[in-house]
Amino acid sequence: MTISRVDVSPEEVDAGADITLDIEVSHAMPAGPEDSRLLIRDHDGAVAASVRLAEFGGETGRSGAFVVTAPLEPGTHTWSAAGAAPDSTPAPFTFTVRPHETRVLVWDAPPSVECGETFRVKLGVRCARRCRPDGWSLEVRDHERNRLATVRLGDEVWPRTDGLYYADVELKAPDREGLHQWEARATTRGLDTSHAESGAALNVRVVRAPDCVLTVEAVDAENRTPVEGAQVVVHPYRAVTDAHGVAAVRVVRGEYRVLVSGKGHVPFRNRFTVDADMTIRAQLVLDREPSDAEIWS
Amino acid sequence: MAGKRDKKPNDTGFEDRKRVSRRDFVKKGAVAGLGGAALLEPSARAQAAPQGSGDVAWDYEVDVVIAGGGCAGLTAAIRARDLGATVLVVDQNFDVGGRMxxxxxxxxxxxxxxxxxxxxxxxxxxxxxxxxxxxxxxxxxxxxxxxxxxxxxxWSVLDRKAQGPYRYNERELVRAWAENCPATRQFLTDxxxxxxxxxxxxxxxxxxxxxxxxxxxxxxxxxxxxxxxxxxxxxxxxxxxxxxxxxxxxxxxxxxxxxxxxVGNGVALARPLEFSAREKGVEFMLHRSFEELVREQPFSGRILGIRARYSPRFHPETGELMRSYWQNGNVEERRETVNIRARKAVILASGGHAGNPQVRSMFYPAMREPAFPTSGLALQGRQSQDASALIAGLRVGANLAGMQQNLSYSTTFHISTRLGTRDAYTTMMPGHPTFGFRGSAGVNVGNAGFEEFIAVNQVGQRFFNEVRLPLRPGLNAYPGDGGAPGQGLEHKPLDWRNCRKEWVQEMYGHDHGLDAALAMNEGSEPPDYYSGPLWAIFDQEAVERTGWELRYPYVADNGYFFQADTIEELADKIAADHEFQRVPLKYLAETVATWNGYVDAGADPEFEREVDAPMNHIAAPPFYALSIMVIWHDSYGGLRVNGRQQVVDMQGEVIPGLYAGGEAVGGFNKHGLGKGHVHGYIAGTRAAEEPSA
Known part of the structure; x- marks a missing residue:
């Protein structure tokens, strides 16, 4: 029996994932049970799989599709297929193992932080193959790659996701104002299964201590009732109105564009110079788009 | 009644036919080879058409055949029936009412x-x-x-797109329409x-x-x-x-x-009219697409009848042939093709061409994109608004009118605020038999909801200020913000100041987000260079801010809504499971990262979003995608007709025996039902007055 073809699918595969093989042989009329058996050996010569020909007779035979498990080590691997009989000549075939892709996520970062203050963010890692994060850690580095914090991922999956593991980390803002561009990186060294390193931007807006309070009162323009839950954006500051439609935003003196966006309302937009505590009243007009009936009757 | 040639139709009333049981109905059909209480016998098939019309064998014969059971067709049917004509309405759908x-x-x-x-x-x-x-x-x-x-x-009025909505209207057509408005209102009330x-x-x-x-x-x-x-x-x-x-x-x-x-909407209009039509003896042949007109000679002589093709619609879950809500007056017919002779006239009321991407693309080539259907896809089916009247009319020499008016109604096509469903027009929910075609009702986020996400094209790139995407110029109507300087009673018709250049510059108010959405991108490939699907991308925090209900029946696993742990996975899911996603969203992750940088910076240098509304990070997992749909709702160009709704040919001559109304006709840039009902009223009146051929 001679191996005439080995189909490998996919030729590039994640570490530890399934590879489908389909082997064709010639001179396939078996003389005995061993003559219909094929052995798949890995790069060390160890038997990775043993299968019998599913179809044989006459000049050719086929194994049919069967699955073997890819190694955990990344790189190009050369395995072989041969008949089980001692005189069978091995036929080599190759495939490439790649590390599992990972994605790092950063969320819940505050829109701005005062110089030197501590703050918290959430960091998460998602392996494309949904590996559990045993021994995984995340590092936060500044723009010069100085390590600011290291945190180990927890065992729990973030709500509503099916494989995102996360950690909560406390960080300290620099003493210098401005937008600091940091990075969170998943360190995957030393893991049993090879994982690609990855990172995500963690931008930190550092501001000096505010010296004014800008109070925003959000009211519905038509019925004058307070709008609760309206988002107030006075970049880089943000707040949400309370049950009375009020949000107090502590800002540094200066000129700001104020946006107030209530649920289902057209955003209020205006520019203000804030040089002392002040209150503005944002009258929010209901987003009354023409109804389907009006448009399409 | 649809009847055998040379046989006086059996004018049974609504209640009489209502008593015909399903068993009787089938039995009669078996005897007749067809079905229905007043149908012709099989021998009619052998009747030859008049000389010159080829070898047409007529399967049915009535006074007036109407293609389409919507606002124009149903009104015409009742009107012609009131005047004594026998009437058969042929409709491609399983139920009556069309868009109405x-x-x-x-x-x-x-x-x-x-x-x-x-x-x-x-x-x-x-x-x-x-x-x-x-x-x-x-x-x-x-x-x-x-x-x-x-x-x-x-002539003087412009809209906020600076286009003239009225100046190109056919004058004879509008005059007749205006004269018949009062009578049509009374007719509908009656x-x-x-x-x-x-x-x-x-x-x-x-x-x-x-x-x-x-x-x-x-x-x-x-x-x-x-x-x-x-x-x-x-x-x-x-x-x-x-x-x-x-x-x-x-x-x-x-x-x-x-x-x-x-309570109200089109149901309170369509169902009463349908009820009245059936009560008065109008008959309906449903599941049947009008395809061709039969004329004595290809470009001369009378219109003799129509050819119509079986177009069955099956229930999306059970696979059974769907049935109209009311069935009295239905003509059961399942042959592939039937020829129906009209003794008096044919009325084309089978709608416009908004559902035919090949035809509508003559006005906007980018709208050849099949990802964007016309409205009401689930209810009306894929053969709705298929330009059948236009195509059939052209084949017998009809002229066209007002084709350019497709571009001069301010909301002909627009971006829907209802996301996550291909059929982004209606509020249909589970319970109607066609909901399964829709799969999901969609999430109507309103105009304000567009600040909660970024909108990307088929390769995952932003293309416009999202907040301005759904905005539409005001309707050109009383009391209106459509563009005239004098509103309501202050409006002065025929005043040159209405379109004075300085005023137009002041009042112009159109955002071109839709055009940006339809623009070519890296995934657009020849020969059509489709722009591809559009996606709203947002995160869990947006869901918590808005309270959007991302659950059935609003969204479903139907290729128009996706959820994933990461943006990359979201892109992969869209590419794998959306029927019109032809290329990977290869820029999506980069686009989101860039966007988050804009949020940090407080400025969107690409589209200046920061001026209009808050910008929010897309960072908190999981991540979501809802389809954004461009809707081409209705169409305006069509067959040229005169004030009697008679179709006119390329030489300006009336095509005898052929009438048309509603979206099948052009030259009348008026939206909606008012146009169709009056056209139907006029056409039904005039068709019934025709001598029998």
């Missing part, structure tokens, strides 16, 4: 029509349902045919249609007076078109997540314009 059934029922007429006069006098409707006072003042209702005609041919208080005017209906009224029924313990009542279940108001087989879209509260307990 899922419309808002806003019938804008005028010229001093009976509802305007009723409201001027402060009276209630004749049944006394209306208890609220008129909404419009007397002066706003004081209309005339001459003023209506002037309004709808006014056929169980109840109109609420007049409130404004519909787009294209003129700027000078209030002329539009919506239709209503009263909630009650039974659904009864004669009594004007409907149950809460049938109206779709008993459960916000259910619609009914009777009302494919949920009816809306009309108490402000009628009285407590009033």
């Amino acid at each position: 059934l899922h419309s808002g029922s806003f019938v804008s007429l005028g010229g001093g029509d009976p509802v305007q006069r009723r409201d001027m006098s402060g009276e209630s409707d004749r049944e006394g349902f209306i208890t609220v006072d008129p909404v419009e003042d007397r002066e706003e209702l004081d209309d005339s045919v001459d003023l209506l005609f002037t309004d709808l041919t006014d 056929n169980y249609v109840r109109f609420a208080r007049v409130n404004g005017t519909h787009g294209g209906g003129g700027l000078s007076r209030a002329r539009g009224a919506r239709c209503f029924l009263m909630l009650g313990d039974r659904t009864d078109m004669k009594a004007g009542t409907i149950t809460a279940e049938d109206a779709g108001v008993a459960d916000p997540e259910r619609t009914s087989a009777f009302a494919p879209v949920q009816m809306t509260n009309m108490s402000r314009f009628v009285a407590p307990g009033a």
Whole structure:
């Protein structure tokens, strides 16, 4: 029996994932049970799989599709297929193992932080193959790659996701104002299964201590009732109105564009110079788009 | 009745035929080879058509054949039947009503029509349902045919896209329409249609007076078109997540314009008319697409009839042939093709071409993109608005009119605020048999909701300021913000100042987000260079800010909604499972990262979003994608007709025996039902007056 073809699918595969093989042989009329058996050996010569020909007779035979498990080590691997009989000549075939892709996520970062203050963010890692994060850690580095914090991922999956593991980390803002561009990186060294390193931007807006309070009162323009839950954006500051439609935003003196966006309302937009505590009243007009009936009757 | 040639039709009434059982019905069909109480016998198939029309063998014969059972077709059918004609309506769908059934029922007429006069006098409707006072003042209702005609041919008016909505209208067509508006309003009222208080005017209906009224029924313990009542279940108001087989879209509260307990929309217009039509003996051949006109000679002589093809629609879950809500008067016919002879006339009322991407692309090549259907896809099916009248008319030498007007109605195509469903037009919920075609009802985020996400094209790149994407220029109608300097009663028709350059520069108010959405991108490939699907991308925090309900029936696993742990996975899912996603969203992760940087910086250098609304990170998992749909709702160009709704050929001659109305005709840039009903009224009248051939 001679191996005439080995189909490998996919030729590039994640570490530890399934590879489908389909082997064709010639001179396939078996003389005995061993003559219909094929052995798949890995790069060390160890038997990775043993299968019998599913179809044989006459000049050719086929194994049919069967699955073997890819190694955990990344790189190009050369395995072989041969008949089980001692005189069978091995036929080599190759495939490439790649590390599992990972994605790092950063969320819940505050829109701005005062110089030197501590703050918290959430960091998460998602392996494309949904590996559990045993021994995984995340590092936060500044723009010069100085390590600011290291945190180990927890065992729990973030709500509503099916494989995102996360950690909560406390960080300290620099003493210098401005937008600091940091990075969170998943360190995957030393893991049993090879994982690609990855990172995500963690931008930190550092501001000096505010010296004014800008109070925003959000009211519905038509019925004058307070709008609760309206988002107030006075970049880089943000707040949400309370049950009375009020949000107090502590800002540094200066000129700001104020946006107030209530649920289902057209955003209020205006520019203000804030040089002392002040209150503005944002009258929010209901987003009354023409109804389907009006448009399409 | 659809009847055998040379045989007097059996004019059974509604109640008589209602008593014919299904068993009897089938039995009769077996004997006749067809079905129905008043149908022809098999021998009719052998009857030869008149000389010159080829070898057409007629399967059915009636006085008036109408292609399409929507607002124009149904009105024409009743009118012709009232005048003594036998009438058969052929419709491609399984139920009657066309777009009218899922419309808002806003019938804008005028010229001093009976509802305007009723409201001027402060009276209630004749049944006394209306208890609220008129909404419009007397002066706003004081209309005339001459003023209506002037309004709808006014050369001076521009809209906020700086286009002239009225100046290109066919004058004879508009004059006849205006003269027939009062009679049509009365006609509709006489056929169980109840109109609420007049409130404004519909787009294209003129700027000078209030002329539009919506239709209503009263909630009650039974659904009864004669009594004007409907149950809460049938109206779709008993459960916000259910619609009914009777009302494919949920009816809306009309108490402000009628009285407590009033509900309305196209159901309150279409169902009463259908009921009346069936009661009067109009017959319907459903599941049948009108395909061709039969004329004596290819480009001369009378129109003799039509050829129609079986177009069955099957239930999306059971696979059974769907049935119309009412079935009395239905002609059961399942042969592939039938020829129907019209002794008097054929009326084309099979709609426009918004559902035919190949035809509509002559006006906007980017809208050849098949990812964007016309509205009401689930209810109407894929053969709705397929340009059948246009195509058939051209084959017998008809002329066209007003084709350019597709581009001059301000909302012909737009971006829907209802996301996550391909059929982004209606409020249909589970309960109507066609909901399965829709799969999901979608999430209507409103205009304001567009600040909560980024919108990306098929390769995952942003293309416009999201906040401005859904904005539409105002409708050009009374009292209006459509563009004229004088609003309401202050409007001066035919005044050159209406289109004075300085004024136009001041009033222009159109965002071109839709055009950016349809622009070519890296994934656009020859020969069509499709722009591809559009996606709203957002995160869990957006869901928590807005309260959007991302659950069935609003979203479903139907390729129009996706959720993933990461942006990369989201892109992969969209590429794998959306039917029109032809390329990977290869820039999506980069786009989101860039966007998050803009949020940190407080500025969007690409599209200046920071000016209009808050910008929010897309960072908190999981991540979501909802499809954004471009809707091409209705169409305006079509067959040229004269004031009698007769189709005119390329030499300006009437094509004998051929009428058309509604979206099948061009030269009348008026939106919606008001146009179609009056066209149908005129066509039905004139067709019935034709001598029998």
